[in-house]
Amino acid sequence: MPSVGVVGGGQLARMMVPPAIALGIDLRVLAESEGSSAAIAATAVGDYTDVETVLRFAEGLDVITFDHEHVPQAVLAALVEKGVAVRPGPEALAHSQDKLVMRARLEELGLPQPEWASISTSAQLGDFLDAHGGSAVVKTPRGGYDGKGVRVVRSAGEADDWLDVGAPLLVEQLVSFRRELAQLVARRPSGELVFWQVVETVQEGGVCSEVVAPAPGSDGRFGQVAAEIASGIAEGLDVTGVLAVELFETTDDRLLVNELAMRPHNSGHWTIDGSTTSQFEQHLRAVLDLPLGDTGLRDKWSVMVNILGGPATGSIAQRMPRAMADQPAVKLHEYGKEPRPGRKVGHVTASGDDLDDVVFRARAASAFFEN
Amino acid sequence: MPSVGVVGGGQLARMMVPPAIALGIDLRVLAESEGSSAAIAATAVGDYTDVETVLRFAEGLDVITFDHEHVPQAVLAALVEKGVAVRPGPEALAHSQDKLVMRARLEELGLPQPEWASISTSAQLGDFLDAHGGSAVVKTPRGGYDGKGVRVVRSAGEADDWLDVGAPLLVEQLVSFRRELAQLVARRPSGELVFWQVVETVQEGGVCSEVVAPAPGSDGRFGQVAAEIASGIAEGLDVTGVLAVELFETTDDRLLVNELAMRPHNSGHWTIDGSTTSQFEQHLRAVLDLPLGDTGLRDKWSVMVNILGGPATGSIAQRMPRAMADQPAVKLHEYGKEPRPGRKVGHVTASGDDLDDVVFRARAASAFFEN
Numbered sequence: 001m002p003s004v005g006v007v008g009g010g011q012l013a014r015m016m017v018p019p020a021i022a023l024g025i026d027l028r029v030l031a032e033s034e035g036s037s038a039a040i041a042a043t044a045v046g047d048y049t050d051v052e053t054v055l056r057f058a059e060g061l062d063v064i065t066f067d068h069e070h071v072p073q074a075v076l077a078a079l080v081e082k083g084v085a086v087r088p089g090p091e092a093l094a095h096s097q098d099k100l101v102m103r104a105r106l107e108e109l110g111l112p113q114p115e116w117a118s119i120s121t122s123a124q125l126g127d128f129l130d131a132h133g134g135s136a137v138v139k140t141p142r143g144g145y146d147g148k149g150v151r152v153v154r155s156a157g158e159a160d161d162w163l164d165v166g167a168p169l170l171v172e173q174l175v176s177f178r179r180e181l182a183q184l185v186a187r188r189p190s191g192e193l194v195f196w197q198v199v200e201t202v203q204e205g206g207v208c209s210e211v212v213a214p215a216p217g218s219d220g221r222f223g224q225v226a227a228e229i230a231s232g233i234a235e236g237l238d239v240t241g242v243l244a245v246e247l248f249e250t251t252d253d254r255l256l257v258n259e260l261a262m263r264p265h266n267s268g269h270w271t272i273d274g275s276t277t278s279q280f281e282q283h284l285r286a287v288l289d290l291p292l293g294d295t296g297l298r299d300k301w302s303v304m305v306n307i308l309g310g311p312a313t314g315s316i317a318q319r320m321p322r323a324m325a326d327q328p329a330v331k332l333h334e335y336g337k338e339p340r341p342g343r344k345v346g347h348v349t350a351s352g353d354d355l356d357d358v359v360f361r362a363r364a365a366s367a368f369f370e371n
Numbered sequence: 372m373p374s375v376g377v378v379g380g381g382q383l384a385r386m387m388v389p390p391a392i393a394l395g396i397d398l399r400v401l402a403e404s405e406g407s408s409a410a411i412a413a414t415a416v417g418d419y420t421d422v423e424t425v426l427r428f429a430e431g432l433d434v435i436t437f438d439h440e441h442v443p444q445a446v447l448a449a450l451v452e453k454g455v456a457v458r459p460g461p462e463a464l465a466h467s468q469d470k471l472v473m474r475a476r477l478e479e480l481g482l483p484q485p486e487w488a489s490i491s492t493s494a495q496l497g498d499f500l501d502a503h504g505g506s507a508v509v510k511t512p513r514g515g516y517d518g519k520g521v522r523v524v525r526s527a528g529e530a531d532d533w534l535d536v537g538a539p540l541l542v543e544q545l546v547s548f549r550r551e552l553a554q555l556v557a558r559r560p561s562g563e564l565v566f567w568q569v570v571e572t573v574q575e576g577g578v579c580s581e582v583v584a585p586a587p588g589s590d591g592r593f594g595q596v597a598a599e600i601a602s603g604i605a606e607g608l609d610v611t612g613v614l615a616v617e618l619f620e621t622t623d624d625r626l627l628v629n630e631l632a633m634r635p636h637n638s639g640h641w642t643i644d645g646s647t648t649s650q651f652e653q654h655l656r657a658v659l660d661l662p663l664g665d666t667g668l669r670d671k672w673s674v675m676v677n678i679l680g681g682p683a684t685g686s687i688a689q690r691m692p693r694a695m696a697d698q699p700a701v702k703l704h705e706y707g708k709e710p711r712p713g714r715k716v717g718h719v720t721a722s723g724d725d726l727d728d729v730v731f732r733a734r735a736a737s738a739f740f741e742n
Contacts, residue, residue: 001688001707002688017411018388018389018392018393021385021386021389021411022702022704023703024687040412276700290691290692290695292695292699293695293699296700298669298670299669315372321662324661324662324664328648328663328665329647329665331393332393332394334395336372336395346395
């Protein structure tokens with residue numbers, strides 16, 4: 001029985017369990033704490049920044065992969081040194097761990113992205129603002145997610161608190177975009193690479209709230225360009241497993257790379273119900289270097305809506321009956337996490353032929369779990 | 372978090388795990404032994420015929436349900452006496468535990484079935500044979516499955532070894548049938564009842580080998596009759612959870628009830644990939660008295676092929692890469708069981724618009740795991 005170890009016990013690890021059961025894969029999770037989202041598969045609880053903990057967890061596993069990007073390079077290097085297959089590998093992961101490394105590499109690869117710079121002083125930020133119409137986005141290169149570590153600035157002093165830490169920051173042009181897209185691909189060590197159709201993502205306060213698959217109007221040029229960009233990144237960075245490329249569709253009709261994630265991603269949750277092969281099954285196949293599955297759509301449209309925060313009173317379980325009765329064809333996905341403002345505690349997916357109806361049903365179902 | 376206990380750690384319990392994860396249900400399995408098919412959810416290992424073992428397992432659970440029909444009535448009664456919700460209940464289960472009880476009750480309900488009798492002597496068998504053209508099917512009322520405990524006889528002495536045991540046997544008319552069908556329904560304690568479309572099942576040596584969903588030509592009268600029969604049984608026997616009704620489609624155009632199963636059933640495995648709500652998710656909803664999910668088809672056709680016996684050499688895992696490469700759109704389901712001649716060790720499901728193509732792909736994928 002092939003075995004896969006997942007570092008991190010969040011909802012991404014949790015959602016790898018069903019395809020592991022179907023394919024007969026021994027999935028083992030190193031969780032941060034007891035009662036994690038992926039507790040059913042947690043064979044260890046410990047600190048993923050501790051080399052000994054991770055090495056002990058890796059014993060007897062065919063491959064190690066990740067629920068998140070925060071495993072330190074020193075730990076990854078120790079795994080590789082012990083002969084453990086780490087997928088994606090440390091070099092690839094460095095690009096999703098550090099946005100400055102990512103920007104520099106995409107530039108080398110000639111891939112389209114917002115104009116950017118590495119800054120260490122407010123004077124440098126001022127110069128960038130002067131050159132880009134007076135506004136920009138400043139990002140901490142490491143550790144940001146779901147809108148954290150990202151700030152829109154309009155004057156040179158607005159990043160001083162972050163600059164005081166002493167590490168360089170990433171500054172990017174504030175892109176004028178029509179909408180945001182995400183291109184999901186999977187690649188295995190032997191080189192096989194597959195795409196799902198590009199999707200539209202809707203953010204609320206820096207957090208993904210909805211995904212429409214496929215992105216309306218993407219069957220033409222945009223779909224092909226998105227696939228070419230993602231394929232260039234997957235191959236250029238030697239990514240194995242699932243890669244999500246978040247893109248801006250600009251008001252002047254270009255696609256620019258916003259962020260990368262080298263793991264199953266919120267923009268791909270719709271694939272569980274809406275694609276022949278889910279991103280979670282595909283990630284397991286890819287990191288085990290197994291042939292990749294068909295990425296075709298099961299329905300004309302699938303819409304995923306995140307359950308953000310969860311119920312203000314009671315529990316998700318208590319809200320379940322009304323949501324089920326109201327929307328019998330919507331698929332519910334609970335993450336086993338305590339409700340907390342803004343936290344992703346679940347998602348729902350609706351599918352069908354009529355986009356307006358699909359959007360309506362997905363939003364109707366998710367609404368039962370909020371407020 | 373609602374909790375469901377499953378007695379029995381076979382593949383049916385295993386396949387309840389993915390929907391339990393999605394719906395946030397605490398699923399706990401009482402397995403017969405370590406390393407069971409449902410090991411990932413096994414919180415206890417023990418003897419399901421032992422009252423104390425089962426009562427201890429049931430502590431703190433909202434409801435108890437089953438992977439198989441073999442839990443003794445005394446154990447079921449002890450659970451009910453302790454106030455544990457048992458679904459389906461002991462009275463309903465009695466009809467799937469004893470085929471004589473089932474036949475008598477279906478007769479009371481006026482439901483169509485083969486002519487039958489309870490026999491205790493070879494003379495009685497001889498009389499039945501004389502009245503039914505010289506051939507009949509003799510069944511042990513209890514404990515039979517997958518063709519075991521079933522024998523076609525053509526003379527009065529051919530059941531003597533079974534009669535010597537001292538318990539009455541069921542004898543049934545040898546039905547001349549065109550094909551076998553299965554009607555799957557789900558019913559919750561509050562009365563809600565849903566149907567999937569009737570399917571065609573193909574048996575080899577008494578074991579289900581293939582299922583075609585929906586049964587070709589069933590959109591007319593047959594589909595409606597099958598649904599009415601199954602609904603009559605579910606309500607007449609007060610079944611909760613999933614009920615599978617196996618039917619003969621006779622050469623003179625009638626549907627007759629062959630067997631019942633009060634749990635998810637091999638004839639419904641296609642629903643994991645081919646229906647909006649799988650039989651496993653539906654069973655969990657039903658036994659928890661949650662609103663039932665949509666039973667619509669995801670595709671025009673779905674075909675499930677069992678992997679019977681498994682590879683003669685090597686393991687299922689070793690055969691996986693070639694099957695995946697050859698059939699990237701076929702869904703593979705492994706049961707975590709050691710290969711053994713005739714044993715159900717997994718299944719595959721293909722879906723699509725063209726039935727010939729779907730049958731071809733499902734058979735092609737399953738063939739990689741046999742011989």
